[in-house]
Amino acid sequence: MDNNLNANIQPPRSETELLARCRALAGKSLGQVATELNISVPASRTRAKGWAGQLIEHYLGATAASQPEPDFQTLGIELKTIPVNRRGRAKESTFVCVAPMQPSSGLRWSDSTVKHKLDRVLWVPIEADPDILPANSRVGNAFLWSPSPEQNRTLEQDWHELIEMMCFGEFDKVSAKHGEYLQVRPKAANSASLVRTTLVNGETGLTLPRGFYLRTRFTNMLLAEHIK
Numbered sequence: 001m002d003n004n005l006n007a008n009i010q011p012p013r014s015e016t017e018l019l020a021r022c023r024a025l026a027g028k029s030l031g032q033v034a035t036e037l038n039i040s041v042p043a044s045r046t047r048a049k050g051w052a053g054q055l056i057e058h059y060l061g062a063t064a065a066s067q068p069e070p071d072f073q074t075l076g077i078e079l080k081t082i083p084v085n086r087r088g089r090a091k092e093s094t095f096v097c098v099a100p101m102q103p104s105s106g107l108r109w110s111d112s113t114v115k116h117k118l119d120r121v122l123w124v125p126i127e128a129d130p131d132i133l134p135a136n137s138r139v140g141n142a143f144l145w146s147p148s149p150e151q152n153r154t155l156e157q158d159w160h161e162l163i164e165m166m167c168f169g170e171f172d173k174v175s176a177k178h179g180e181y182l183q184v185r186p187k188a189a190n191s192a193s194l195v196r197t198t199l200v201n202g203e204t205g206l207t208l209p210r211g212f213y214l215r216t217r218f219t220n221m222l223l224a225e226h227i228k
Helices: 003-008 015-025 030-037 051-060 113-118 149-167 216-226
Strands: 078-084 094-098 121-127 143-145 182-186 195-198 204-207 210-214
Touching: 015 051, 015 121, 030 051, 051 078, 051 121, 078 216, 094 113, 113 149, 121 216, 143 216, 149 182, 149 210
Parallel strands: 078 121
Antiparallel strands: 094 210, 121 143, 182 210, 195 204
């Protein structure tokens, strides 16, 4: 999808306007949304990876694209689509942002991209059962969320644990098992997409790029709280 498509849709000027767009979107199929925007629909799910999220970004007027800041820049709101099954439960973990591969020991949670991305989030559930074609997948009821003090503390603790391991070059020890809500996982097109970093012995070496993700147990908790 062309990154310039958002140029002809003005970004929302307020949370109220953004939520009004979400109400207009709820219940529509992705095929209906694509037709409204004159955008072609992938024929299969194998060709649709990332497409639904970009379609929703375009419809709602998100502006940040792949920049390390919230998608709705003037509102400070990040957009996250959640693929859900027929029971409304998240099918996969949610990507937050790329993990720094040369992290400094002086990094603070308050300055982290993870915190900035999660301070205020618009969650948009989308049907994603394998037997439903992309064009027939419906959009659910979106909701705005900010972490509660307890959620923020847990996210911060997870972030510190993971960043500390990466600061010491322990990339091979960081696995998806670490972290209660937040986890770090490889994020690469394939096993050959390596980046250079400082490893545990202090030497420079190659490793897979990583990303921060929210666990499905966390996003399912949010879905249960906000969608009745």
